[in-house]
Amino acid sequence: MKTNLIGLPIPTRDGEFTAHYSETGLPGLDFPKPGRNSRPKAGVIPIPKIVREWHRTTTQALKAVLAGGLPKGLPPLDWTEGTAFQQKVWKVMGKIAPGKTLSYGEIASAIGKPKASRAVGGACGANPIPVLVPCHRVLAANKKIGGFSGGMDWKYRLLEREGVRVGAV
């Protein structure tokens, strides 16, 4: 666990996301939570300059993705807490262009384990940085929506915004 974990809000037209920053980058991003969330940390801990910079980048990137586009840049993603397998999966997912989708099986093949599609699904669900790591662009083999940890409606909304038509569940 990181010591100086800082949570900063990112207001968007879709609600207020929360970005978490460690000393080395961005380890997590939260979807807007229902109700109001308290986040006193920002006022207590002095925010390092580098974090403010990351936050600006993150905000831009997030909004770009929410608009169905490609972020100009990303902050350093700190997913060192994930297992080696998960990191491979996330890295592959990060290369999916807006408007494109891959199946769990294709991801599995991409990391050299064509039969690990189900495990890939698990890694997607464990993705701590949704949206920026486009886990929503991963569909089941027959283009079914599958599932989404942040809520199915998000997955639908994000994909539709990118012009992707998904099959019914």
Add this chain to the structure above:
DNA sequence: AGCCAGTCTCGGA
């Protein structure tokens, strides 16, 4: 369309 078995990883007991 629905059910079943194969496959792989993760997390808890």
Add this chain to the structure above:
DNA sequence: TCCGAGACTGGCT
């Protein structure tokens, strides 16, 4: 270390 469960797949009924 073993066991169950999962955002999967492909095949069979």
